[in-house]
Amino acid sequence: MNKNILPPKLPLRFFRWYCHPDYREDIEGDLLERFERRMNEKAVNAAKWGFFTDVMRLFRPGIIRSLEGNYRLNQYAMFKNYFKVGFRNILKYKLFSFINVFGLAVAMSICMLIMLMLADQKSYDQFHKKKDRTYRILSKMPRSMTPNASSPFPLAASMRENYAFVEDATHLVPRVGGDVMYGQKNQVIRGYFADSSFFNVFSFDLEKGNKNTALDMPNSMIISREIADLLFADENPIGKRVEFIDRALHIMDFDDGSITGSNPVDWGSFTITGVLDGQKHKSHLKFDVLVSGTSLQALYNQGKLRDLSNYWEWYSYCYTYVVLNRDIKEGDLANALDELVIKHYADLENIRGLKLIPQALNNITPGKFAGNPPSLRLPIEAYYFLGFLALVIIISACLNYTNLSIARALTRGKEIGIRKVNGANRGNLILQFLSESVITVFIALIMANLLLMLIKPAFTGLWANQYLNFDLSGNIVVYFLFLAFALFTGLAAGTYPALHLSRFKPVSILKNPGKEGSGKFSFLKLLSIFQFVVSLFFITTSILIAKQFKHFIEFEYGFETENIINIPLQGNDYQRLSNVLSAVPGVSVVSGSEYIPATAGGHGIGIRKLGSKEKHTHFQILAADSNFVHNLGLKIVAGNNLPPVDKSDRFILVNEAAVKALGYQSPTEILGQSFEANTHRDQLEVIGIMDDFRFRAPFEDDKIAPLMIRNQLKSFNYINAKIASSDISGTVSKLEDKWQQIDMAHPFKYQFFDDQLANANRWIGDIVSIIGFIAFLAITIACLGMLGMTIYTTERRTKEVGIRKVLGARDLNITFLLSRKFLGIILTAICIGIPLSFVVNGLWLQNFPNRVDFGFDVMSLGTLILLILSLITIGSQTFIASRRDPVQSLKHE
Structure with missing residues (x-):
């Protein structure tokens, strides 16, 4: 063998370590001979690899040496x-x-x-080739607990143009949503405006079309495979023209219509330039359509969209993503964002303190909660x-x-x-x-x-x-x-x-x-006590959350909801639809509204007295007509109701909380007063004052905030129809027939107001289910452990029980004797668990708006459940042991 080329050292050492001393010399010689033969016949690497495989094949029970000597079992x-x-x-x-x-x-x-x-x-977003270098930019105001996932429109272009370490940047502008039509077919789509850098940042693939040019031309769009199948069936969608009527539907709109868009705007014709199968890409971005960002300028020019392309103030406008060059750290991006904040926000008093924060793409799902x-x-x-x-x-x-x-x-x-x-x-x-x-x-x-x-x-x-x-x-x-x-x-x-x-x-x-x-049995007691403390905590927590859930379900909002159905307009003209549906037999009142009160919808506005220099007072605003007050049974405590829709929309209704927030002593003082909003220069005049009612979801706020209702027809998204007939299903069927006569493109959607309020709190029901299930498991495991310990104890004391019964002890006395130690464990756990549960549950409950009372009733019920289950577990075994025939017990011993 060539002395310059030796067998691999590590495999040879491994063989000498594991091989039995009695066989080592002979087997090692054979291994070296095989290595030399391979060296003569094959390449060096092949010979070394053959030597390694030979060593591993020999690693088997018959050859492995004993770790404890030659004469012991291996x-x-x-x-x-x-x-x-x-x-x-x-x-x-x-x-x-x-x-x-x-x-x-x-x-x-x-x-x-x-x-x-x-x-x-x-598994989300793992298919992107540049995922390790891609960041989403968040925005956070000092008053906000959590940042927003959104950021200003000009940010992406500024990062591309001013920072050399940025490889590319793109943004997605939401609120692209409405009706797309091809021939006689109509589908609702939701998505974003996307610029040509989209495919440079993300690794989505197109089934059809060229992703390098699909977003270049104005009035072009990429659609999902699902929408393509519904609109075009077997036709090739590429190059086809479709009509699009936008309703500003957000990608987060739910099927129940709890979040809706604005009045329909005809955006004209668009050319299909690509088809993307979203099912192949597991991404945090979900969309039916991507409209080319170059389409925006034409929409701005036609007055169909507001041009915010240079507005840094609108920090919640779009979603910005940045790809960094290799070897660039997140800290460099954070420093650049700090520079942009100083440059663009230093003189903007209303958003002073804003921060732009990078978030790695891999940390989005799962990640910390972000608004919008x-x-x-x-x-x-x-x-x-x-x-x-x-x-x-x-x-x-x-x-x-x-x-x-x-x-x-x-x-x-x-x-x-x-x-x-x-x-x-x-x-x-x-x-x-x-x-x-x-x-x-x-x-x-x-x-x-x-x-x-x-x-x-x-x-x-x-x-x-x-x-x-x-x-x-x-x-x-x-x-x-x-x-x-x-x-x-x-x-x-x-x-x-x-x-x-x-x-x-x-x-x-x-x-x-x-x-x-x-x-060591004292240590076992500590373990058992810990288990029952945990069980008591989960039991009381699940009872408390269930009580809170029931409180929300039965919450008194201060307005009527019985037999009211809320129908999303889905882009239809409110006045026309209202006239038709109000004529349906069994419908007593029809009103219109922007959103449904107390279902986590709504938005705010700041107002102050006309000509005043004071700070604006924050109000919630709701667009609704004059019938809305009657439909929900709201009371006018001073002044008059809103005028019909053909009158001026400058008149507003405010609640009593608004009267106090604006510094007036009585409702009559504010009547006829004029105010101005911070978003426009319209003059607003108070025409009436309503009694306070809960217009926000009970988990959002425990106080009634200032509210104004304004009759703005263009903002209506719902029809609220009150049914007076006893045949509710028949009346709903007639409403559906009327709907189809007006709108055959969209299905008739509706929800009863009571069901919507219940659905707004359904997430708490899920928490009740999860915590309740965990509590059930905790107490089950604890009781199983106690059952095993009880069985063991009764078996060990069989002879003692027999002797005591022979000497005249009663069954009850023996049961108590055998249970005494376990009862001590349960009582100790209760003494520790009650204050622990009270303190911990009290901490999260304090942060819950409109919370229920937490005290003796919840703790006593939780303790009672724990005692009953524990006594059944312990008593079932100790009672059986006490009833056993002493002759058989002594004979067995």
Whole structure:
């Protein structure tokens, strides 16, 4: 063999380490001969690779040396024995094993569900080639708790032109939404204006069209595959002309119409230049259409859109994304944004303190909550919360395993002693007990997957998931994480029992098997107390949230909602539709409104007295007609109602809270007073004062803010129809018939006002379901652990119970005797859990508007539930033990 070319050192060292000394010399010689032969026949790299494969093939039980000497069993046989004994112990103690397996399976299934959720969210935006260098720019005002996902229009161009480290930048302008028509076909679409840099920043692919030129020409658009199929069927959409009527629908508009656009504006004809299949791209950006940014100038010139291309003040106008050059840090971008803030906002008093903040594309989903988002996502804070709940549950299950393993060790004392006498050291025993816990956890993993199959449909069936759209299908990476998680859980659950049990002294454990474990029972009590403290906390929390949810559902808003249906206009003329629908038999009153009160809609405006130099007072504004007041049963406490729509729209109605906010002592003082708004120079005159009512959702505010109602027909988005007929379904059917006579392009959509108010609070119902389910799991795991401990205690004291019964003890006395220790654990947990639950729940409840009372009723109900479940768990076993025939007990002993 050429002495200059030697076998690879690492494989040779590895072989010499694992090979049995009796075989090492002969086998090594054969390996070297094979290496030399390959050197003569093949290339050097091929010979070295062949040597490595030979070494790995020899790594098998017959050749591996023993780590503990030449005459002991090798590692393979030792681990085989560990797992064999582990399986036997699991089968021997069936009830204890079931409690451990079921508790761990339940906890693991919840953790696995959260892992699937995170895996789904982490998969967003991973297809972009420049994802590691792409940032979204957020804007934040000092008074805001969280930043907005949006930013000013000129930002993208300024970053491109003024900063060399910016490779490219693009922005998306929302509120592109309305009706697109091709021939006789009509579809509602939503999307953005996008400039030609869009495909330089994002890696979306077009099924049809050239993405390098698709957004270059004015009046061109890219549509989704779904819209293309609906409009063009088998035709090739590229080059086709469509008509587009915009209604400024936002991408976040929900199907119930809770967020709607403005009056329709005909934007003219557009050419289809591309088709994009959004289902192939998992992105936080969802859209049906991308309209070329070059189309904006023509719309500005025609007065169909307001030109805000140079307005830095409108920091919530669009979404800006920046790609940095390689090796440029996020801090460089942050410094550049600080410079732009100083340059453009230093002299703007009304938005002083604004910050522009970079957010990495990979941190958007999941990420921290940002206002005005392009799509609805669960914020990272929610995952922290869910992760905390799952951690508590898995800890509780691991504590069950620890409790029962240490308690059961008293029956395994002789086994431990004999193993030590026969030469087993502490390391061997630790491996034995850890192998048992790992076996238990992997059996639990199988059950957890079965439970996960039941939990997933329940989770995806939550109301909020229709907007979050979780995809909980797993992949190879997720399943590998499941296995790693199971192994970690097994080691975590078995570490303390293994360390504790392995230190038993063989002489004392063989002489008195119960002595070694008795000293640690106080620690087991602490573990049990912790479990029940956690259970009591979750029980009281779920009761409190359910009470808060019921309070919102039954909330008194101060206006009538019965038999009122709200119908989105969907771009139709309000006056025409109102005239037709009001003539339907069974309809008593028809009104129009901009949004539906108390459903989390609305916007603000600042007003002050005409000619005054004082600061503007913030008002909520609602566009509605004169029938709106009658329809909702609102009371005019002073002045008159709004005039009909053909009169001047300068008259406004204000509520009593507005009277106080403007500094007037009585409603009559403000009548006839004139005011001006901060958004325009229109003169507003107060014509009437309404009684206060709750026009904001109860979770938004606990105080009634100033409100003005103004009769602005162009801002109406809804018809509010009050049904006086007892045949409600028949009247709705007649309304639908009338609708189809006017508008055959859009389906008839409506919701009952009561249902809309209930839906506005449905998310709290989801929280009730989640917390309630976690509480159920926590108390179930705790009670299972207590059940196992009770069974163990009654079995150990069988002889004592028999003797006491022979001496005349009654069943009730024996039941109390056996239950006394466990009752002490429960009472201690209650004493700790009540103040803990009261303090922690009180903290989040203080930040909740319109909160319910939290006190004795909730705590007592939670305590009662815990006591009942605990007493059933403990009493069922102790009562059976007390009723057992003493003759049979003594005979058994």
